[in-house]
Amino acid sequence: xxxxxxxxxxxxxxxxxxxxxxxxxxxxxxxxxxxxxxxxxxxxxxxxxxxxxxxxxxxxxxxxxxxxxxxxxxxxxxxxxxxxxxxxxxxxxxxxxxxxxxxxxxxxxxxxxxxxxxxxxxxxxxxxxxxxxxxxxxxxxxxxxxxxxxxxxxxxxxxxxxxxxxxxxxxxxxxxxxxxxxxxxxxxxxxxxxxxxxxxxxxxxxxxxxxxxxxxxxxxxxxxxxxxxxxxxxxxxxxxxxxxxxxxxxxxxxxxxxxxxxxxxxxxxxxxxxxxxxxxxxxxxxxxxxxxxxxxxxxxxxxxxxxxxxxxxxxxxxxxxxxxxxxxxxxxxxxxxxxxxxxxxxxxxxxxxxxxxxxxxxxxxxxxxxxxxxxxxxxxxxxxxxxxxxxxxxxxxxxxxxxxxxxxxxxxxxxxxxxxxxxxxxxxxxxxxxxxxxxxxxxxxxxxxxxxxxxxxxxxxxxxxxxxxxxxxxxxxxxxx
Amino acid sequence: xxxxxxxxxxxxxxxxxxxxxxxxxxxxxxxxxxxxxxxxxxxxxxxxxxxxxxxxxxxxxxxxxxxxxxxxxxxxxxxxxxxxxxxxxxxxxxxxxxxxxxxxxxxxxxxxxxxxxxxxxxxxxxxxxxxxxxxxxxxxxxxxxxxxxxxxxxxxxxxxxxxxxxxxxxxxxxxxxxxxxxxxxxxxxxxxxxxxxxxxxxxxxxxxxxxxxxxxxxxxxxxxxxxxxxxxxxxxxxxxxxxxxxxxxxxxxxxxxxxxxxxxxxxxxxxxxxxxxxxxxxxxxxxxxxxxxxxxxxxxxxxxxxxxxxxxxxxxxxxxxxxxxxxxxxxxxxxxxxxxxxxxxxxxxxxxxxxxxxxxxxxxxxxxxxxxxxxxxxxxxxxxxxxxxxxxxxxxxxxxxxxxxxxxxxxxxxxxxxxxxxxxxxxxxxxxxxxxxxxxxxxxxxxxxxxxxxxxxxxxxxxxxxxxxxxxxxxxxxxxx
Numbered sequence: 001x002x003x004x005x006x007x008x009x010x011x012x013x014x015x016x017x018x019x020x021x022x023x024x025x026x027x028x029x030x031x032x033x034x035x036x037x038x039x040x041x042x043x044x045x046x047x048x049x050x051x052x053x054x055x056x057x058x059x060x061x062x063x064x065x066x067x068x069x070x071x072x073x074x075x076x077x078x079x080x081x082x083x084x085x086x087x088x089x090x091x092x093x094x095x096x097x098x099x100x101x102x103x104x105x106x107x108x109x110x111x112x113x114x115x116x117x118x119x120x121x122x123x124x125x126x127x128x129x130x131x132x133x134x135x136x137x138x139x140x141x142x143x144x145x146x147x148x149x150x151x152x153x154x155x156x157x158x159x160x161x162x163x164x165x166x167x168x169x170x171x172x173x174x175x176x177x178x179x180x181x182x183x184x185x186x187x188x189x190x191x192x193x194x195x196x197x198x199x200x201x202x203x204x205x206x207x208x209x210x211x212x213x214x215x216x217x218x219x220x221x222x223x224x225x226x227x228x229x230x231x232x233x234x235x236x237x238x239x240x241x242x243x244x245x246x247x248x249x250x251x252x253x254x255x256x257x258x259x260x261x262x263x264x265x266x267x268x269x270x271x272x273x274x275x276x277x278x279x280x281x282x283x284x285x286x287x288x289x290x291x292x293x294x295x296x297x298x299x300x301x302x303x304x305x306x307x308x309x310x311x312x313x314x315x316x317x318x319x320x321x322x323x324x325x326x327x328x329x330x331x332x333x334x335x336x337x338x339x340x341x342x343x344x345x346x347x348x349x350x351x352x353x354x355x356x357x358x359x360x361x362x363x364x365x366x367x368x369x370x371x372x373x374x375x376x377x378x379x380x381x382x383x384x385x386x387x388x389x390x391x392x393x394x395x396x397x398x399x400x401x402x403x404x405x406x407x408x409x410x411x412x413x414x415x416x417x418x419x420x421x422x423x424x425x426x427x428x429x430x431x432x433x434x435x436x437x438x439x440x441x442x443x444x445x446x447x448x449x450x451x452x453x454x455x456x457x458x459x460x461x462x463x464x465x466x467x468x469x470x471x472x473x474x475x476x477x478x479x480x481x
Numbered sequence: 482x483x484x485x486x487x488x489x490x491x492x493x494x495x496x497x498x499x500x501x502x503x504x505x506x507x508x509x510x511x512x513x514x515x516x517x518x519x520x521x522x523x524x525x526x527x528x529x530x531x532x533x534x535x536x537x538x539x540x541x542x543x544x545x546x547x548x549x550x551x552x553x554x555x556x557x558x559x560x561x562x563x564x565x566x567x568x569x570x571x572x573x574x575x576x577x578x579x580x581x582x583x584x585x586x587x588x589x590x591x592x593x594x595x596x597x598x599x600x601x602x603x604x605x606x607x608x609x610x611x612x613x614x615x616x617x618x619x620x621x622x623x624x625x626x627x628x629x630x631x632x633x634x635x636x637x638x639x640x641x642x643x644x645x646x647x648x649x650x651x652x653x654x655x656x657x658x659x660x661x662x663x664x665x666x667x668x669x670x671x672x673x674x675x676x677x678x679x680x681x682x683x684x685x686x687x688x689x690x691x692x693x694x695x696x697x698x699x700x701x702x703x704x705x706x707x708x709x710x711x712x713x714x715x716x717x718x719x720x721x722x723x724x725x726x727x728x729x730x731x732x733x734x735x736x737x738x739x740x741x742x743x744x745x746x747x748x749x750x751x752x753x754x755x756x757x758x759x760x761x762x763x764x765x766x767x768x769x770x771x772x773x774x775x776x777x778x779x780x781x782x783x784x785x786x787x788x789x790x791x792x793x794x795x796x797x798x799x800x801x802x803x804x805x806x807x808x809x810x811x812x813x814x815x816x817x818x819x820x821x822x823x824x825x826x827x828x829x830x831x832x833x834x835x836x837x838x839x840x841x842x843x844x845x846x847x848x849x850x851x852x853x854x855x856x857x858x859x860x861x862x863x864x865x866x867x868x869x870x871x872x873x874x875x876x877x878x879x880x881x882x883x884x885x886x887x888x889x890x891x892x893x894x895x896x897x898x899x900x901x902x903x904x905x906x907x908x909x910x911x912x913x914x915x916x917x918x919x920x921x922x923x924x925x926x927x928x929x930x931x932x933x934x935x936x937x938x939x940x941x942x943x944x945x946x947x948x949x950x951x952x953x954x955x956x957x958x959x960x961x962x
Contacts, residue, residue, distance in 0.1 A: 085893050085894040086894060087890075087892045087893060099884065099890055101890060101892055101895060103894040103896050103913075103915075106874060108908065109875065190900075190907075205690075206691075209686075209687070209690035209691075209695075210687075213849075213901040214901055214905060215901075216906065216908065368694075382932070382933070386932070386933045389926075389929060389933045389934075393587060393924050393926075393935070394587070394590065396924070397923075397924060397925065398924070398925040398926075399927065400928060400929075401927060401930065401933075402928060403580065403927065403928055409568075409579070409580055409582060411568045412566050412568060412949065413566040413567060413583055413584040414584065414925055415584050415923045415924055417923070419694075420694040420695055424695060427589065427697065427918070427919075427921060427922050427923070429923060434923065437908070438908075441900070441907045441908050442878070442898070442908070442910060443879065443880065443896055444896035445870075445874075445879075445882075446880065446882060447881060447884055448870060448880065448882045449866075449882065451867070452863070452866055452867045452870045452882075453870075454874070471893060473954060
């Protein structure tokens with residue numbers, strides 16, 4: 001373990017006490033949000049140079065990032081994150097004597113976060129995992145993504161300035177793969193979060209589980225995000241579906257974990273509509289040379305798969321690629337899942353045809369875990385659509401209808417997760433307010449004198465937070481500012 | 482994998498659909514509770530013959546078990562378990578278009594539960610893990626504990642009768658270690674829960690993590706549950722503390738995971754009080770021959786540890802043991818944690834003395850994860866007590882004050898868990914209503930037509946459950962019965 005890593009973790013440990021306070025967390029989250037918004041003009045050009053994702057997209061992403069930070073500040077401010085429960089003497093077992101029990105969700109401890117390459121703001125240094133860890137009161141050791149090192153350092157420096165007065169060790173930046181693995185294995189690190197590839201996520205998850213003291217490791221590893229088009233939807237909206245599909249899988253040059261990588265359509269679906277939808281699409285730049293090489297290999301594998309045909313063969317110029325499209329059948333997909341159902345990160349997708357809706361339903365049942373599954377249907381085939389919803393909800397973190405999976409809304413009702421291999425922790429989400437639940441650890445205080453309790457559990461409710469008292473939800477007092 | 486196990490798991494898979502319904506879960510939980518209460522007169526004698534825990538204790542434990550089942554039925558009935566969230570078009574990112582998002586916690590899938598030996602009712606076939614899995618909608622494959630096989634079969638048969646009309650595969654019983662490991666590795670099993678030893682829990686956790694598709698594995702593996710006695714408490718209440726301590730560590734013949742295995746007292750603490758408290762205590766029977774042998778080996782190791790003295794040497798008669806007590810110093814405990822800080826399941830505890838309160842605080846900081854930590858203090862040393870609360874809350878699932886850790890109340894404010902090695906999942910509890918959270922998986926439904934949504938998310942709220950709608954908690958309608 002490097003001495004630098006050890007120092008970074010030690011600073012994170014030191015920051016734990018400062019981040020116990022509600023105000024400190026709120027100030028940190030809102031302060032970083034404000035600072036990011038102010039610095040967008042400086043940061044976006046650096047991000048554009050390093051990632052090529054485009055100024056418009058990157059500017060929007062800064063807005064999403066500061067929105068996420070402020071949303072997390074809100075669930076700290078109202079006390080949701082503490083999930084405070086006070087049972088004075090409610091019905092319990094044993095019947096008597098009844099202890100005074102108070103339970104609050106406290107910080108799990110310092111967290112290591114592995115930044116994603118495809119969201120240089122929203123899932124990077126000041127991104128969703130960092131925001132939810134801070135909301136939980138956890139300092140973050142942030143492993144920067146090698147795709148945008150300068151941006152990572154700039155954002156870390158901005159955070160350091162905000163954190164200096166609040167909790168200096170709230171964020172520490174590490175950059176090498178070795179330090180990343182070292183952090184996962186560091187005895188003072190109590191949880192990990194990751195967004196990236198299946199191979200990378202699984203390797204780190206295995207490290208976390210094999211520790212002398214295992215720690216929870218929340219890896220979001222992507223999926224193929226299948227889209228199911230019913231016969232009635234294809235009959236009524238084939239053109240619209242072809243267009244929406246082309247928009248969705250080429251968005252961000254196909255570099256979203258929710259990219260629809262497989263669309264299942266009736267055999268009658270007109271391939272010309274797909275060709276038209278992709279005609280004259282300009283290409284985009286992939287994030288890194290490594291991603292470009294992996295993408296080129298994936299395309300090659302797809303084009304050589306029995307029963308698959310490259311309907312549109314995209315062109316390459318360095319890191320720039322125009323979209324590609326593969327045509328196949330559902331039967332071939334089931335026969336060659338190693339290529340046709342494997343995530344190929346970049347602007348390509350597979351259109352697979354089925355003959356009968358039975359095939360469609362059987363396929364839904366056989367799917368492995370997905371971040372999302374999408375259904376296009378019409379009232380005429382509501383029964384089929386209902387059966388698809390039933391079969392897909394055990395398979396995916398989110399089931400969408402007559403839309404596209406890209407574009408993950410940040411709300412309290414969002415679930416961005418799913419069964420393995422979409423994630424390593426199917427009960428959790430990395431987007432939305434529930435993301436904070438990954439980083440808390442509930443503690444019950446039994447008969448502790450009021451003055452010695454943490455503030456969320458003191459009888460007078462000094463932080464004015466929402467609590468569940470004797471089974472009833474007690475909303476916080478509304479205080480005029 | 483045995484064909485019988487495969488069949489048991491297949492029945493569990495079949496039961497998933499039936500357990501989707503709120504009514505089915507409530508009927509199952511309340512039905513089993515009623516049946517257990519009715520059958521107590523038949524079951525307790527069998528339990529007594531197999532475990533020797535005593536008729537009074539076992540009768541009380543049936544009451545706890547049916548209480549747990551009914552409490553879980555209540556959190557299903559009011560809809561808490563679904564954690565339903567509906568965002569029609571609330572503030573979100575991206576700003577527009579705003580999708581209709583609805584999120585509910587659904588069953589994670591079939592669960593394997595490893596029964597505990599020390600709670601033949603409350604943490605066995607119809608125990609807390611089974612109740613919380615059912616509340617979440619998960620069928621259970623139950624690995625019986627070898628310490629009470631006949632009782633396990635009787636309870637399983639009672640459950641089968643209740644479940645026959647509701648969800649026939651809601652419980653399947655397996656008995657061999659091989660089937661237990663097979664269930665953890667079975668592709669259709671989606672989570673596991675365990676109560677028992679560190680070695681056993683860790684081995685199963687490792688299996689669960691090493692699967693091709695890893696699953697969450699919630700092992701509760703016990704701890705030494707240290708008790709800290711401050712100088713003022715010792716000065717004022719030494720006699721009461723000695724008595725309470727003797728009661729607590731000998732309760733159930735020392736076979737509780739919350740047994741205080743180490744009490745830290747000032748050097749001045751009068752050892753005669755401990756001798757008096759233990760004088761003429763009758764012994765008790767340990768649960769199994771295996772536990773008795775492990776206990777005898779543990780006692781032997783304790784008595785041979787440098788710096789430790791066997792103040793009271795208990796006697797043995799077959800499986801029957803009278804209590805033993807070890808005297809030591811905090812310095813010796815730190816030097817020989819392999820014996821003095823290792824859980825010794827049975828009626829023994831270690832009393833370790835400190836010279837200065839600095840030692841006490843340093844020890845609190847060095848502790849590994851515990852289910853509980855307890856403080857005995859007085860107003861005179863409130864500052865010391867406050868510092869102990871601060872240092873112990875990151876180490877234990879529950880911090881108790883001027884009481885004893887045995888006796889775990891079953892309420893919404895209970896946390897029975899803790900950092901490793903107390904458990905493998907520090908964010909979860911195995912006692913109290915929050916235990917259900919281990920077995921759910923949230924799913925978001927985006928723009929799904931109302932009729933195709935699962936009932937907890939339909940606009941009309943057909944199950945009349947509590948939900949969070951556009952950020953505001955909407956309590957269920959009160960319906961007169």
